[in-house]
Amino acid sequence: xxxxxxxxxxxxxxxxxxxxGRCTALPRVLKSNNRKTSRVTVNGxxxxxxxxxxxxxxxxxxxxxxxxxxxxxxxxxxxxxxYAEHFNIRVVHTFHTGARITxxxxxxxxxxxxxxxxxxxxxxxxxx
Numbered sequence: 188x189x190x191x192x193x194x195x196x197x198x199x200x201x202x203x204x205x206x207x208g209r210c211t212a213l214p215r216v217l218k219s220n221n222r223k224t225s226r227v228t229v230n231g232x233x234x235x236x237x238x239x240x241x242x243x244x245x246x247x248x249x250x251x252x253x254x255x256x257x258x259x260x261x262x263x264x265x266x267x268x269x270y271a272e273h274f275n276i277r278v279v280h281t282f283h284t285g286a287r288i289t290x291x292x293x294x295x296x297x298x299x300x301x302x303x304x305x306x307x308x309x310x311x312x313x314x315x
Contacts, residue, residue, distance in 0.1 A: 194310040198313060217273060226272050260303065
């Protein structure tokens with residue numbers, strides 16, 4: 188069950204997908220590029236120093252060998268923050284409740300759209 192990683196991988200452009208290799212390598216790539224994501228805003232708000240530190244720790248402590256067991260993506264997700272900053276992409280994540288979370292970086296190269304139900308995430312498209 189790797190729907191989160193498949194959705195994020197599907198959103199990457201051809202060159203970024205090539206740099207990652209396979210969808211199952213994405214968490215490892217992100218973890219190896221872990222950092223405080225100070226360029227990211229979430230719904231227009233900058234992250235606090237506490238949020239930056241907690242996100243960095245969450246990625247650092249993630250067991251990449253557990254990806255087949257699923258990943259519980261949150262509404263304020265450390266991996267999506269890192270993904271947005273690392274690949275310089277805006278991510279719009281809509282939940283089944285209608286809540287929309289937008290992870291932005293200055294001068295994003297493109298936007299990807301994700302949708303989540305209670306237990307599944309899907310890639311919905313890109314805007315260039």
